[in-house]
Amino acid sequence: MSFIVLLGIMFILTVLGLPLFYSIIFASIVTLFMFLPYVPVTIVAQQVMQGLDTNALQALAFFFLAGELMSVGGITSRIIRFVTSLIGRWKGSLAYINIFSSLFFGSISGSAVASTAAIGSSLIPEMKKNGYPAPFAAALTQSASIIGPIIPPSVPMIVFAALAGAGVSVGKMFMSGIIPGIMIALILILVTLILSKIYKYGNKSVEFNLKEVKDSAKDAVWALLCPIIILYGIISGVFTATEAGAVSVVYAYLVGTFIYKELSIERLKKALISSLKGTVTVMLIVGASSIFAWIIARLQISHQVAAWISSICDHPLEALILINIIVLFIGMVMDPTAALTILVPVFMPIVSQFGIDPIHFGLVIILNLMIGLVTPPVGYLIFLSANIAECEPMKVLKASLPYLLALFALLILLIIVPEFSTFLPNLFFA
DSSP states (O other), X not given: OHHHHHHHHHHHHHHTTOOHXXXXXXXXXXHHHHHOTTSOTTHHHHHHHHHHOOHHHHHHHHHHHHHHHHXXXXXXXXXXXXXXXXXXXXXXXXXXXXXXXHHHHHHHHOOHHHHHHHHHHHHHHHHHXXXXXXXXXXXXXXXXXXXXXXXXXXXXXXXXXXXXXXXXXHHHHHHHTHHHHHHHHHHHHHHHHHHHHHHTOOOOOOOOOHHHHHHHHHHHHHHHHHHHHHHHHHHHTSSOHHHHHHHHHHHHHHIIIIISOOOOHHHHHHHHHHHHHHHHHHHHHHHHHHHHHHHHHHTTHHHHHHHHHHHHXXXXXXXXXXXXXXXHHHHTTSOHHHHHHHHHHHHHHHHHHTTOOHHHHHHHHHHHHHHHTTSTTTOHHHHHHHHHHTSOHHHHHHHHHHHHHHHHHHHHHHHHOTHHHHHHHXXXXX
8 A cells, every 4th residue: 555655646746747856755755654654754855865875876977978978079970970881881771870870879878868869860861861761760760779778888777776786786787788789789680671671671872982981980989999998997997887987078078079179168068968967867866766765665565565476476587577567567658767766676675585686687677668768658769769750659659560579579588598688797797
């Protein structure tokens, strides 16, 4: 009953348009008065401040700023030019350029929304000019943008690490996404190849030019070095994930200002404001989630949910599948950050009880929630990509169905085979 009240009030207030931070706080206060009347309301402020006191959130702020600096500093156009020079001669090349560009850009931005906006605004109009239907171009772009939060660095992974507590480091979460991120790219390429064969998409190609490959590679090398520096620094132990974020900010500023010379004062101001808004929004939600988690623990809601799951499931795999079904439905109607805020405190004790690797758990529910961004009824990326492509969202959704089926199949595979997400973290952080 207490959990229903807590969730119900928060959901109603959010639907009515109240910012998520205030919805969580208000729902928590009402729940305290109803079910824990002897607890002073000052516990709310104490828990919020305690929730903000984590190194993972420092990393979040740095990576948000680094992503914004790279977005306005000329990174996207150089990545697209480089990828085009490599595979532009392939039949249907623009579709594959879209996927590979999302892969490279995702290793910089860590955000599905940023990837859709940046890659989509550049490639969707170009795909339409070359005969690709607008709904297909939008569907491919939004599906490929899911790679962004899976390939490191990843904003949702930082949030998950902050919520999951001890034993779940940002570095391990980053490493867990490398193999699955590449798998997403490969399965999208396979689906695109099949659809292109059936519907004769993309008959035009670009003539291969070795000089253009060399020139574009020389121009893009500074953009492509950033994720390599971040991963090498974390794996080698030269710096922590938080320090990696700070290094990436300095790197992005120097490259954008002195090498690409596109990071003007005006663009720098835009990046600072945008990253500040994004960081504050996520930090407030994570801070509010601390009181949310405290109430869940105090009312033993996790134990109740665990008892229910234990009564149904006998095996860790069964429990993980059931949890992911719940996550899937929540992810269809809720923002990923909000969903993580609610779900992680509830499910982490259950994950420990069943002996499920928390890194594996984090990876699959983040992918699950990213798929929710391209599924109705909310599906924010559906509307964003449809707006860029200037077509109806329902047509984009219809064109997305083959990609959605492929992504769901991959999610099931990753749930069943944890080694895809745990191999690299265990190898480098043993």
